Amino acid sequence: MFAEVIVDVAAYPIDRPFDYKIPELFEGFVEPGMRVKVPFGPRKVVGYVVDVKGESELAENKIKPLEELIDFDAILSPELLELSKWLAEDTLAYRIEALQVMLPAAMRAKYEKFIQVEQLDAITEPDFLTMLKGRDRVPLKYADSPILLKQLKAYVKSGAVQVDTLVKQQTAMKKVRMIHIVKAPILEELLNSLSKQAVKQRELVTWMIGHAGESIEAGKLLKDAGVSATVLKTLIDKGAAHEKKVEVYREPEVVQLRETAVPTRLTSYQQYAVDEVLHAFHKKQDTTFLLHGITGSGKTEVYLRTIEEVLSKGQEAIVLVPEISLTPQMTSRFKERFGDQVAVMHSALSAGEKYDEWRRIHRKEVKVVVGARSAIFAPFEKLGIIILDEEHESTYKQEDLPRYHARDVAIWRANYNGCPVVLGSATPALESYARASKGVYQLLELPKRAKEQALPTVNIVDMRAELQEGNRSMFSVSLAEAIRERLDRHEQTVLFLNKRGFSSFVLCRDCGTTIQCPNCDISLTYHRATENLKCHYCGHEERVPTICPECESEHIRFFGTGTQKAEEEIAKLFPEARVLRMDVDTTRQKGSHARLLQKFSEGQADILLGTQMIAKGLDFPNITLVGVLAADTTLHLADFRAAEKTFQLLTQVSGRAGRHDLAGEVFVQTYTPEHYAIELAKAQVYEPFYHMEMSSRKQFGYPPFFYIVNIQFSHEELMKVVDYAEKAARFLAEGLSPESVIIGPTASAISRVNNRYRYQCLIKYKKEPKLTETLQALIRFYRTDWIKDGLQLSVDKSPVVIY
């Protein structure tokens, strides 16, 4: 028997299955979806079995046997193996990348090289012997000097030592020491035999008699019995107990937020949505639903009800949320409703915790997964429903290889399993709403808030007028007044700082110079904590200059507004207010995000000040005011989705106010109050915005009227990057149909990163049967030839941002 194996080598000529002989020992045991260790050329690598067959086309002597099984049952189902094939093709990635993206990072193999001593007596060099310290196997990295490397080379040649690769599995399994205490009679006998001086031992044995026959975790035992580890060790040696390492799951910290009541009745809109989705579920139809529900309309309740039914039929559910750590409330609702049938997968978990959650799914110990993008690959085999909450979020698209969109994978899996997909949002992506309008998706509307509360009143504040009045602060008079009122009434305020593209930078007030990164074509960002300037693209760091490098003026200082600055201003304006700041700086530590939210939910603060991360999911009854400090910042980005992003953000953040009994109010500060994205966000109406934006997209030929592919080129030399980009553009023009438009090559918005010049080509097409074929041919040129000349090329289908 032979196994077709995809090996863990990401290279163009390797991107296909390789045949290996299955040794008799493993015969009948190897199945598709298992990982194996195989010899590949002179080294050993991990591979994924994708097929098992009786015959191989290769000559017998060309086939090596596989060496070892890493798994004893398949870790990838036939569905996921099939999916990896489609994924690799669709995203133009290697098959191995597609396979690996489906598994938790802890399962990815690490390779370590070792020096293995074969003939100890042949080694005479004192340096080399010192390095070995009497061991016959040391990591290769110990040989870290030119002398040692030279000696190593000689010894390898003579056969005295060997260098081999060890495939290291990061066995992320957590084990605890369990102490099993023996039966009482044995203990009593032992007690009698102990000498009088063995006070602590007598103490522990006496304690053990009270717990005879029990198994207790070592740490707990020591604490409860009040003895030290040495005493226990001695007694284990004397036979009073046995120790065993037992595999356990880590328990991710679950922050309990104030409970949200379970509604007893659904609104008629919710009921209709539930009925429609369940109809598709029962009929095993892979319908994609677009659940368009305004903020507070109870989309989550629709998810919960449909999942309940799916579970009752013995099937499983995947729920995707944009970045789950941002919505602890969402997870607690799922945990509340489905208890320990829920696994949670989010980026704040450690690698080990992610692995544990993955195993719980794989072993069918849970039936629901709530997680971020990668949870779409949850190894379920009886999928009954897939839900994407906030489906418009750009985090569903993976930015590095394989560049998949979770929505597309969801639809693929739904199709494979014959189950419905629900895309939920208050502000659907234009693409999705357009598909719903065309009948590709089925539209479900929730136009009313669940408890019939009114939507908050949204006030637009023209900051230009404020400036004319002489108000130079970040807070308009009306917003400041509104905050003052909340403080007096002991209600809570959320202040949102739209920070993207808005980070602080250093500017000379005299000559207008900004400090640029020496490697990249972008301004450096000011970091107050370290008093440093940092480049977000290449990591370059330098001190803040005291005089302008251009004109030597001393009037050089940081400019722009960050959360820290906002916090300072709040402290000045409202010295008595208790403020919680939530941004990358305050949430870096694990779990701090949830802790901050918990504090806020318990009323330990009056004002929550934050960036993007507070825009969604917050659902606290005492929030009655939302202030958006600067609405425009996302509006002026060089991105065709700028208006859509702004509208979505404003709608989402406004939705945080007045979700319960108290009425909400929103203040949006802007320098462009007349822009339709801002005007329509004030009115909180999606459809008119959709139509406005669609006509603009149509005019400029952007999605959803055209599909887009972005091809990025980068090279250290400007001439070469232009050259290759032009070559590629010509090639694409020849290969694609004349209806498709090729724009460029043009210099990218950030034309240099890390000392590499960047160019790009955009392909716009409506229908392009030859797309995949042509792109693959282009990639073949790149991977076989251009790459050797130092070019870097990347293809991004339906990019979410174009840099």
Next chain:
DNA sequence: GCCTACGCCTAG
């Protein structure tokens, strides 16, 4: 992607 064999080159 990594390894090696094989090419070419230089010092002696």
Next chain:
DNA sequence: TAGGCGTAGGCC
């Protein structure tokens, strides 16, 4: 001519 460096081609 041995040893050093660089690069093309194979990996089952």
